[in-house]
Amino acid sequence: MISVSEVTVAYGDLVAVADVSFEVPPGFVLAVSGPSGAGKSSLLWAIAGAVPVKSGQVEVDGRVITDRPRAAAHGVVLIPQGNGLARVLTARENLSMPLLADRKPTEEVDRVIEEALTSVGLLDSGDHLVEELSGGEQQRVAVARGIAQQGRVILADESTSELDSSNRERVLDLLRTQADRGAAVVIATHDPTVAEAADGHALMDEGRLTWVRRL
Numbered sequence: 063m064i065s066v067s068e069v070t071v072a073y074g075d076l077v078a079v080a081d082v083s084f085e086v087p088p089g090f091v092l093a094v095s096g097p098s099g100a101g102k103s104s105l106l107w108a109i110a111g112a113v114p115v116k117s118g119q120v121e122v123d124g125r126v127i128t129d130r131p132r133a134a135a136h137g138v139v140l141i142p143q144g145n146g147l148a149r150v151l152t153a154r155e156n157l158s159m160p161l162l163a164d165r166k167p168t169e170e171v172d173r174v175i176e177e178a179l180t181s182v183g184l185l186d187s188g189d190h191l192v193e194e195l196s197g198g199e200q201q202r203v204a205v206a207r208g209i210a211q212q213g214r215v216i217l218a219d220e221s222t223s224e225l226d227s228s229n230r231e232r233v234l235d236l237l238r239t240q241a242d243r244g245a246a247v248v249i250a251t252h253d254p255t256v257a258e259a260a261d262g263h264a265l266m267d268e269g270r271l272t273w274v275r276r277l
């Protein structure tokens with residue numbers, strides 16, 4: 063369960079997220095859309111502990127999110143806009159890093175990576191350097207890395223923006239499967255078809271959140 067309570071995020075005088083509150087229970091997918099600069103990424107970063115909140119509080123399953131390392135340890139997975147991959151490592155190496163940091167056994171890491179790369183249709187590209195992959199392929203590697211972590215919370219920031227329609231469907235199905243196994247999922251998106259596929263849809267504008275379709 064993600065609980066966002068009266069959260070404000072500011073960069074100096076610029077208020078990016080203004081007094082936002084909502085909850086996402088396990089098993090649900092929330093889409094957040096809105097114009098560029100509306101504060102969607104900042105909201106996701108706040109949930110991920112990647113940016114401090116000026117006021118208010120984010121809780122995941124009752125634990126207050128204070129910083130990124132503790133959020134990550136508590137299963138808050140961020141699939142960042144721009145993918146956040148190491149370009150000079152292979153796809154497989156990128157997937158392995160958070161899993162090995164989590165001290166998972168090597169055989170399990172190998173199995174999870176195979177499954178995740180297969181699920182995004184990139185098993186044959188596992189040993190390619192990220193910089194050799196197309197933009198859409200890199201985006202799918204980032205999604206594979208996110209879902210491989212089996213988080214309690216998955217925050218997908220524009221994770222379908224470079225995908226054709228069949229790969230977009232594939233990624234939406236994967237995020238839905240994550241919700242079905244009990245994750246709370248938030249997707250920031252400009253794509254109306256992604257918003258329609260979610261259980262709830264909120265709109266951000268100048269940091270404020272309003273509901274288009276409540277969860």
Ligand SMILES: Nc1ncnc2c1ncn2[C@@H]1O[C@H](COP(=O)(O)OP(=O)(O)OP(=O)(O)O)[C@@H](O)[C@H]1O
Nearest residue numbers: 073076078096097098099100101102103104105143
């Ligand atoms: N690190 C930062 N320092 C200062 N200002 C920032 C920082 N990150 C974001 N901002 C500003 O905060 C506001 C919200 O940005 P944010 O990236 O959260 O919006 P967004 O809705 O995700 O936009 P987009 O759809 O273009 O990704 C913008 O005005 C942006 O310029």
